[in-house]
Amino acid sequence: MRIATWNVNSVRSRIDRVEALLVRHEIDVLALQETKARDDQWPVMGLEAMGYEVATLGHDQWNGVAIVSRVGLDDVQPGFEGMPQWGDPLASEARALGATCGGVRMWSLYVPNGRALGDPHLDYKLAWLSALREAARGWLDDDPTAQVALAGDWNIAPLDEDVFDITRFARSTHVSPAERAAFTAVLDAGYVDLAREHTPGPDVFTYWDYYRQRFERNRGMRIDFVLGSPALAQRVTGAAVDRDERAGKGASDHAPVIVDLD
DNA sequence: ATGGTCGTTTCACGA
Numbered sequence: 141m142r143i144a145t146w147n148v149n150s151v152r153s154r155i156d157r158v159e160a161l162l163v164r165h166e167i168d169v170l171a172l173q174e175t176k177a178r179d180d181q182w183p184v185m186g187l188e189a190m191g192y193e194v195a196t197l198g199h200d201q202w203n204g205v206a207i208v209s210r211v212g213l214d215d216v217q218p219g220f221e222g223m224p225q226w227g228d229p230l231a232s233e234a235r236a237l238g239a240t241c242g243g244v245r246m247w248s249l250y251v252p253n254g255r256a257l258g259d260p261h262l263d264y265k266l267a268w269l270s271a272l273r274e275a276a277r278g279w280l281d282d283d284p285t286a287q288v289a290l291a292g293d294w295n296i297a298p299l300d301e302d303v304f305d306i307t308r309f310a311r312s313t314h315v316s317p318a319e320r321a322a323f324t325a326v327l328d329a330g331y332v333d334l335a336r337e338h339t340p341g342p343d344v345f346t347y348w349d350y351y352r353q354r355f356e357r358n359r360g361m362r363i364d365f366v367l368g369s370p371a372l373a374q375r376v377t378g379a380a381v382d383r384d385e386r387a388g389k390g391a392s393d394h395a396p397v398i399v400d401l402d
Numbered sequence: 403a404t405g406g407t408c409g410t411t412t413c414a415c416g417a
Binding site: 149150152153174176178253255349350351352353354392393 | 405406407408409410411416417
């Protein structure tokens with residue numbers, strides 16, 4: 141089984157690339173972020189014709205997440221227990237969608253961006269991550285053998301080598317000690333980065349700004365991750381970042397992260 | 403400090 145995550149940056153402008161990605165890599169379950177489409181705007185027809193089911197969680201303005209699966213799509217759940225309320229104006233930027241696909245509890249996560257040090261959105265990001273960690277810990281408490289994938293755009297670069305030049309990020313979000321601690325806390329709750337061992341850095345990134353030829357110069361960030369429960373981590377046989385997907389005209393600013401399971 | 407480039411419910415703003 142092959143699972144993947146991709147911040148697609150508008151599914152309507154890139155549905156051809158989504159379909160080609162699924163075919164090219166024979167992906168069974170794909171978590172998408174920044175779909176930027178209301179549920180009624182989602183271009184599902186081609187995907188369904190290819191044998192995939194689609195669960196969407198749209199958004200009135202930005203973001204939006206989805207799960208695309210050809211191995212079942214059951215128990216679809218928007219958000220996780222304890223996630224900050226939808227009514228909170230700051231909460232509108234965060235999205236989480238869970239579903240069980242082929243025996244794996246798959247989550248498509250868009251972790252809040254945080255915007256800037258000192259911005260209330262950063263406090264919200266940390267609170268959101270804290271709630272996610274507690275929920276994820278609970279799933280393992282309930283069933284230590286659960287197969288859980290926390291896949292998405294985490295908007296955190298956990299290591300210095302996960303940004304193209306750490307000295308340029310001294311006063312930036314994504315690398316602050318508090319954000320990195322929030323990421324580490326999910327690892328401490330029992331989850332494992334499923335891709336890093338198979339995609340060692342430095343200079344392995346999943347996101348490159350559109351401007352200043354950041355991709356062409358490989359000046360990016362590694363901020364997209366699939367974290368897995370212990371039972372899922374045991375099944376990993378390989379992983380890859382589809383860097384080619386970021387190349388050329390009409391690309392998303394993120395590359396897909398793909399994980400192979402036995 | 404600024405600007406560069408994408409996307410969208412665009413002539414503004416989030417990333």
